[in-house]
Amino acid sequence: MKQPLAYVHPAAKIHPSVVIDPFVTIEQNVEIGEGTRIGSNVTIMDGARIGKNCTIFPGAVISGPPQDLKFRGEDSVAIIGDNTVIRECVTVHRGTASKGKTVVGSNCLIMAYCHVAHDCVVGDNVIMSNAVQCAGEVVIDDYAVIGGGALIHQFCHIGPHVMLQGGALVNKDIPPYVKAGRDPIAYAGVNSIGLRRRGFSNETIRDIQETYRYLYLSGLNNSDAVERIEAELPATKERDEIILFVRNSKRGIVRGYV
Structure with missing residues (x-):
């Protein structure tokens, strides 16, 4: 009509x-x-x-x-x-x-x-x-939630199920399943509430959290952390997706806590 x-x-x-x-x-x-x-x-x-x-x-x-x-x-x-x-x-x-x-x-x-x-x-x-x-x-994967006023730099990649803080200035890639915020942009934990709402089990969320402990809380650089993850954590769809994202990141992933 x-x-x-x-x-x-x-x-x-x-x-x-x-x-x-x-x-x-x-x-x-x-x-x-x-x-x-x-x-x-x-x-x-x-x-x-x-x-x-x-x-x-x-x-x-x-x-x-x-x-x-x-x-x-x-x-x-x-x-x-x-x-x-x-x-x-x-x-x-x-x-x-x-x-x-x-x-x-x-x-x-x-x-x-x-x-x-x-x-x-x-x-x-x-x-x-x-x-x-x-x-x-810019690439933004499925189920990402981007807070108001966020500015995303060219060529950045935001993974699936990410929760991004409003007003964030994004100049690095943000890996799957995490929350990101602060200034400058940084990892702020796993998006556990969003994952539960979308049907992820508590066991799967714990596995994701354990993967990110290696990446962000172990003191290892990303390459060494990925090697340790592959050697020490059981293979899951989510673990492998995180590893692939980190390895393929052209801009580098956001930093951890400071």
Whole structure:
């Protein structure tokens, strides 16, 4: 259902069930799935791929050109998964030649005034509180919760099930299952409450805590700690995920307690 005061390019691919409020602009190279609602004054630009049953609130801009001086107008997309809520004045820019796409997953809540820059990848079930700012090529994994006003440096990687303090300045990778905060950013323990809410057993949470004791409380550097973890702790999905994250970190993981 399209209001007569909205502009929708006739070549845009929009499911008939999509609700489009007044003063919306939808450009040519756009696809929107069934059951989605587009609030007033939303701008959806070329390259947008929006899934089913999403809600996009007034003032949001989806698939705007990247704020990257290397961008030369190459074809790229911004993908929004199913059942995701984009609140007021959020901006999600499309990709560049680097990756070609920006992705926000399914079942996410992206609160007002957040920015997701070019080539970012945001997983499923992520919550980004108000005014979170993600620079280019940031990766945020599934079930992460990002506190309001956090600033995330380009190329940083935030692992799954992380709880990040509001106002945090993130310039290092944050490994899975932890809380991070303080200034400068640091490890602040395992996100045990969040993990329990998502069905992790007490035994699994204890195993995760033991893994991080080696990384952050043993006095070992990361490489030595990882070797000790592999040698001394039983293999589990969570243990191996933490090891892989640390080994693959390009920016280095956040420091421990001081």
